[in-house]
Amino acid sequence: MGSVSSTHQPIIIHRKRSAILTRVSLPCTAGTSLDSISDDSRDTYSLVNEKTRYRDREEPSEKPQRHPHSFATYAPTKDNISDAATTAYQEFLNTFPEYRLTWIIDSLRRSDYGRLETTGETYVDYMGGAIYPESLIRVHTEFLNRSVLGNTHSVSNSSKLSLKCADDARAAVLSFFRASPDDYTVIFTPNATGALKLVGEAYSFTGGSSYVLSCDSHNSVHGIREYATYRGARVCYILPTSTGGFEPSTAKNVLLRNRPRSRDSAPCLFALTGQSNISNTKNALSIIEYAASLGYHTLLDAAALAATSTISLSDCRADAMAVSFYKMFGFPTGVGALVVKKSFLMQLKRPWFAGGNVDVVQVPGTIVTRSHELHEQFEDGTINYLTLPAVTDGLRFLSAYLPFLPLRLSCLMHYLVSSLSNLRHETTGTSAVRILSATPARRLKSVGDQSDTGSIVSLIFLSPSGEMVPNSFVEYSASKLSISLRTGCMCNPGGAAAILNIQDDMRRLYEGVTRTDFERAVGHELGVVRVSLGLASNFQDAWTVVRFAGLLAAEKTRTLLWDHYMDESGIAIGQAI
Structure with missing residues (x-):
């Protein structure tokens, strides 16, 4: 990679287990649900007891437990919420009592995002795209069913x-x-x-x-x-x-x-x-x-x-x-x-x-008279007229909940940042993650306040020896646990270079350089793991992310996931840089 390659040697791992992950034999086959993990790892995997039950359509082994009224009020309804989740939520409310002021969004979660519970998916990629509310789809579908719309x-x-x-x-x-x-x-x-x-x-x-x-x-x-x-x-x-x-x-x-x-x-x-x-x-x-x-x-x-x-x-x-x-x-x-x-x-x-931009076009010739409507001069062809009613309804919908979001996300962000920052490897006591993005400087206390940051956590996972764990492995593991997050540079190379501290490497890029060249130069995969919260996020989403990070900090579960990653991926990702 020109001068870049001369200063950085690529780290190549050829289809064998990484030195940062020690092999431990656990009875698990590729594609298994995490409920089938051996008993000695079951406590670490307790977050999956609810997720895979929906995915594999298993019946609860025990009768549903009754939980405190506050949990039922401020969290999605489930028949089988684990004791660990209940305890964690109560502790969260004790620390962030102002979260209760946003209970209306918990009600929204139950009414419009129930599919998150039934599918067992934990969605934390709101920066990639928000999840549509079911009521918006119903209203829009009803409008289309009773209306006849034509080209504008x-x-x-x-x-x-x-x-x-x-x-x-x-x-x-x-x-x-x-x-x-x-x-x-x-x-x-x-x-x-x-x-x-x-x-x-x-x-x-x-x-x-x-x-x-x-x-x-x-x-x-x-x-x-x-x-x-x-x-x-x-x-x-x-x-x-x-x-x-x-x-x-x-x-x-x-x-x-x-x-x-x-x-x-x-x-x-x-x-x-x-x-x-x-x-x-x-x-x-x-x-x-x-x-x-x-x-x-x-x-x-x-x-x-x-x-x-x-x-x-x-x-x-x-x-x-x-x-x-x-x-x-x-x-x-x-x-x-x-x-x-x-x-x-x-x-x-x-x-x-183009069509729609103009009033008169001389053909042959050069005379063009633009549309008298200013916005039409910039809307090329036919606008997406079938979906524009949903924009109107969507904005009305968001207007009702937007005032509560900053306070709610402030609570969840402080919990998430604090919990991830305190996570340590069980073998070495070293940090399991490094948060690279800006974190909130102040904690909101009232509805209507505005946060000084967004609701994103960009981080990298670290091995017990302090090396960066491949983002592709993290994303693979998350998908196996039904967690939707994102990895990479997020189409923001300048921001990624800043928080990853690779600006010097960025300056030495040359014409025709590829992403693979760049990754070999810096010695690891480019980008971060991004967790982003949004309109339908609740405590259980943040808690699940923390529990997932705990899996990667635990040697047995990390190694188990790594084995499956190696077997299924074939290590084609830059030969596991």
């Missing part, structure tokens, strides 16, 4: 109904984000990425322009630099802290040094990531006002922020903001939005046109 580019009754649904959805989006309809409009896109791309391709970058962004940003934000550099603009990065995000003073210095000399002749764009999808940092939205005061146009990537935080475009007057609705309330996928100032939109120049 017509004047028929079915088309008028579709157009009304689209207008209602735009109004709902503006209301949800407290954006004045006099100043802002909504462009529907396939996702937040599509919204960001709209700005990048249509922004008037020139040789004197600057595009300023944080290293800790999604690839969709980084991708705008291709448009900027193609047109001769400078790309200026705000360097991250060791836990991602950036210091406000650092951002202000970069913005000041690269500010526009004249917005008309050389406009400059500042893209702010509201919340990192890997480092868990929240950036102060007030930096948008500072950038605007220097003459920048401002773009807010709110894809990760909008699901659990209140955003007011009356207070934070960004020129444009990108969101994805599936990350907010799970359904529909394939629909996002650019919430954008009309004055800013009028300055963008699209490099092409």
